[in-house]
Amino acid sequence: MSGAVAEGRPARPRFETARVGTKAHDWVQLLKPRVISLVVFTGAAGLFMAPGHMNPVIAAVSILCICLASGAAGAINMWYDRDIDIVMQRTATRPIPGGRIPADGTLAYGLGLSVFSVALMWLATNALAAGILAFSIFFYAVIYTMWLKRSTPQNIVIGGAAGAFPPMIGWAAATGSMSVMPIVMFAIVFLWTPPHFWSLSLYACKDYGRAGIPMLPVVKGARHTRWQILIYTVLLLAVSLVPSFLRLSGPLYTVTALALGLGFIACAVRVLREKQDAGGVSLNGDKAARVSFRFSLAYLFLLFCGLLADHALMGWLS
Ligand code: HEM
Numbered sequence: 001m002s003g004a005v006a007e008g009r010p011a012r013p014r015f016e017t018a019r020v021g022t023k024a025h026d027w028v029q030l031l032k033p034r035v036i037s038l039v040v041f042t043g044a045a046g047l048f049m050a051p052g053h054m055n056p057v058i059a060a061v062s063i064l065c066i067c068l069a070s071g072a073a074g075a076i077n078m079w080y081d082r083d084i085d086i087v088m089q090r091t092a093t094r095p096i097p098g099g100r101i102p103a104d105g106t107l108a109y110g111l112g113l114s115v116f117s118v119a120l121m122w123l124a125t126n127a128l129a130a131g132i133l134a135f136s137i138f139f140y141a142v143i144y145t146m147w148l149k150r151s152t153p154q155n156i157v158i159g160g161a162a163g164a165f166p167p168m169i170g171w172a173a174a175t176g177s178m179s180v181m182p183i184v185m186f187a188i189v190f191l192w193t194p195p196h197f198w199s200l201s202l203y204a205c206k207d208y209g210r211a212g213i214p215m216l217p218v219v220k221g222a223r224h225t226r227w228q229i230l231i232y233t234v235l236l237l238a239v240s241l242v243p244s245f246l247r248l249s250g251p252l253y254t255v256t257a258l259a260l261g262l263g264f265i266a267c268a269v270r271v272l273r274e275k276q277d278a279g280g281v282s283l284n285g286d287k288a289a290r291v292s293f294r295f296s297l298a299y300l301f302l303l304f305c306g307l308l309a310d311h312a313l314m315g316w317l318s
Pocket residue numbers: 034035036038039042090144155156159160161162163164189193196197200297300
């Protein structure tokens with residue numbers, strides 16, 4: 001089965017698909033390693049925030065499982081999306097559209113790693129962690145990639161849940177149970193995903209239009225997307241302060257969340273005020289949106305660093 005290409009889509013443009021790196025490098029690229037790095041960090045943060053002491057070897061295996069599962073889901077995503085990746089400039093040189101890795105091999109690789117990571121998580125920790133891990137793979141590979149991505153401009157709002165599960169998986173691996181803290185961490189990543197992705201989509205909009213993907217700027221326009229980015233950064237600031245209101249974290253985290261949240265809102269305001277035409281399209285090469293996308297990555301990393309540092313400090317002081 002392959003992802004259906006919408007009828008009437010323009011013939012694929014010619015992009016540079018020259019060989020990039022080695023075969024081993026290509027197999028690693030199928031896992032979306034740079035995205036994994038942040039996914040794994042949020043999973044590890046969930047694990048380290050959990051109460052009690054976890055055997056360090058089991059902790060390392062749990063983090064490895066999140067890494068492999070996230071990569072597996074990324075490989076299945078690349079297998080299914082091979083028909084649209086080839087028409088988008090940003091993705092045209094990926095291993096499958098570049099003709100360097102066969103599609104069937106990618107599917108087998110993704111499915112194999114999925115089964116392996118879930119089974120290993122179950123053996124090493126518990127059924128709850130393995131269950132949420134399996135559901136995350138399913139959510140990203142099937143619900144987001146095969147269904148929502150091609151059918152609704154709310155694709156990444158709902159689909160963003162897939163990338164928000166890792167803190168819950170980390171916590172479940174450490175405790176075998178669920179609690180308010182990992183659910184708040186889930187909510188933070190969930191609300192972070194729209195401004196993260198829509199910032200990028202503002203300057204990758206032509207690519208998505210060409211591929212027939214109903215991303216928000218393609219369907220509702222750039223101006224609507226700019227407002228949505230601002231709305232979500234405000235919601236994100238509010239939710240990021242929940243651990244402080246519930247007294248689950250201390251002043252170090254509160255200051256970090258406030259500073260980063262206000263910084264992200266400032267980025268969103270700059271995106272909104274960017275020099276633009278009547279349709280909201282930037283006249284400035286989407287400079288503000290590029291800054292906002294880069295800030296989103298720093299935001300999530302530093303916010304969770306703040307949470308961990310605060311947790312360590314409170315433990316040390318008590
Ligand atoms: C449905 C949810 C999400 C969507 C649609 C999305 C989309 C994207 C896209 C299209 C890129 C550019 C990748 C490229 O050019 O190859 C990107 C980059 C990135 N995303 Fe996301 N993302 C989502 C969720 C997440 C989550 C949950 C995380 C981690 C917690 C994350 C971390 C990253 C990182 C670290 C990069 C930079 C990769 C690089 O430097 O090449 N994303 N995202």
